[in-house]
Amino acid sequence: MPPSTTREQEVRLIFRYTILYVSDVTRSLAFYEHGFGLKPAMVHPSGDYAELATGSTKLAFSSRSLMKSLGKDPALPDPERPVFEIAFETDDVGAALERANAAGGETLQEVRVEAWGQTTAYVRDPDGYFVEVCSPIAKDS
Secondary structure: OOOOOOOHHOOOOOOOOEEEEOOOOHHHHHHHHHHOOOEEEOOOOOOOOOEEEOOOOOOEEHHHHHHHHHHOOOOOOOOOOOOOOEEEEOOOOOHHHHHHHHHEEEEEEEEEOOOOOOOEEEEOOOOOOOOEEEOOOOOOO
């Protein structure tokens, strides 16, 4: 549907953050740093919020206690019924899966080649979020 006003035409949106609600921000930072090689970009002095250096869209963490103090009631991830995943692309899915597990992850799916040619594996982070480790999808020639 086209914008209805000139003001709407001027609005520019940027996908800036994906924020995971976690029980322990420090633990989450350590897992993603040691498991995937990501570095903290910003850690609030309270320890209730942090961002990783992941490019223009940040992977961030907010403590559930902070969200509750803001009037929110964040649900816990349900490993039996996930509603989303985050994905990291690599040329060596097996090595990335090993590294994530050594940092405290739990394998949900071993390395496998999918019907579309992409290699994938899944790990659960310490809070129960699904993380895909995958190869680039081959481009058709």
